[in-house]
Amino acid sequence: MRKLYFLVPGTDGKFACGGLWAELKTVNLAQQICSADVVTYRQRETDKIFLDDLLKAKNLDDVIFVISWGFDIAQLAAKLQKYNVVYHAHSAGYRFRLPASIPIITVSRNTMGYWGQKAPNSLIYYLPNQISDEFQNLHLERDIDVLVQARKSSEYLMQALIPELQKKCRVFVVNSYVEDLPGLFNRAKIYLYDSAEYWAQQGVSEGFGLQPMEALACGCQVFSSVNGGLSDYLDPGFNCHKIAGYSKEFDTQRILKLLESPVKGTLPEQFFAEYRYENIIKRFQVILAELNEFFDHKIQQQSNIPELTKIRVAKLFTQSIYSKVRKKYFRG
Structure with missing residues (x-):
């Protein structure tokens, strides 16, 4: 089985975020199955391999590069073609396309559906993010x-709904890193999450939405948006x-009613x-076995299925119209 190199821009400072933690957790899972390492490509770090140094190696046929940082994918795919x-x-x-030579592993079915349409000739797999066992209901008093x-969080949530709720119940707003998130979720009765506005500004989707899932696992009642990957598992x-x-008043009414229940x-x-x-580890084993089989095949065979480009879609559409007109003419 080939060695995996997971490419991230860096592992600290400005690169620290939920997406990075999820990717590093995937690295840890991969290491239970095969050899896997983190490689940085923007920021040199003393204990990490740097991509440009790694690419100086003469033979890299026995490795797989795993790329994940959305805004860098087009550049990395070209560099590693x-x-x-x-x-x-x-x-x-x-807004990038990928060749059929690059398989895709998605963290949500929502993202899998997106790439199923955008890259119909690529191998596509589903490997959800892991919810750690520490996220569970401890049955504590919730204060x-x-x-x-x-x-x-949306502007509506922070500037309209929260101020209204603060007049009527105990609200805790977190605006910094939380060391013990499972502990915090076990103290809360209701968790609010509204990310649709944030991701609309970014121009991309909510990939998975770990925190509503983690809150549910800790016994919280969850009020959430259902955009992107959240629609995989949330069922209002x-x-x-x-x-x-619909309205701030209706949100407030429903939340207070739930607190009284x-x-x-x-x-x-x-x-x-x-x-x-x-x-997840069982799914990952199956996926990695199939990926290794695919890369063995790719050495001997070039892709020969027509890509679904804009030009080809236009051509197929024209052919369809012509066929309909022709059938109508001959029936007449």
């Missing part, structure tokens, strides 16, 4: 009525509530099983 490359896709909506994290009315529902139990563990270590 003669090597074995896999795209680990989190968000969708970036926070409503919890919200400022980052990625059944396992969560839709935030920003008996505390609901945690969702059954089988709901989270798809996102726990045991399932």
Whole structure:
């Protein structure tokens, strides 16, 4: 099995974010199956391999480069075109295309559907992000009525709904890094998450949305947007509530009503099983085995299925119109 090199711009400072932590967690999972390392390509770090140094090696046929940083993908794919490359896709909506020679591993079914349309000739797999076992309901006394994290939250949430809720219940707003997030979720009764506005500004989708899932696992009631990857697992009315529902007054009414209701139990563990270590490591093993088989095949065979380019789509559309007109003419 080929060695995996996971490419990230850097692992600290300005590159520290949820997407980086998710990618590093994937590296740890990969290391349970095969040899895998982190490689940086923008920032040199003393304990990490730097991409330009690695590419000086003469033979890299026995490695796979895993690229994931959305805004850098087009440049990296071009730079690594003669090597074995896999795209680990989190968000969708970036304006680039990928050749069929680059398989795609998606973190959500929402993103898988996007690439299924954009890259119909590529191998595409689904490997959801992992929810760590530390995220579970500890059945503690909950002293926070409503919890919200400022980052990625909508203007409506922070400037309209939260001020209204603060008049009527105990609201805790997080605006910095939290060391013990499972502990914080276990203190909260309701968690609010509204990222649709944030991702609309970025021009790409919510890749997975770990925090609503983690909050649910800790026994929180969740009010959330259902954009992008959140639609994979959130089901308003059944396992969560839709935030920003028509009016501030209606949101406030629903949240306060829920706070007055008996505390609901945690969702059954089988709901989270798809996102726990045991399932993900099994899926990863299957995916890596198929990727290695594919890269063996790619050495001997060039791609020969026509790409679904804009020009080809236009040609197919023209042919379809011509065929319909021709049939109508001969029937007449």
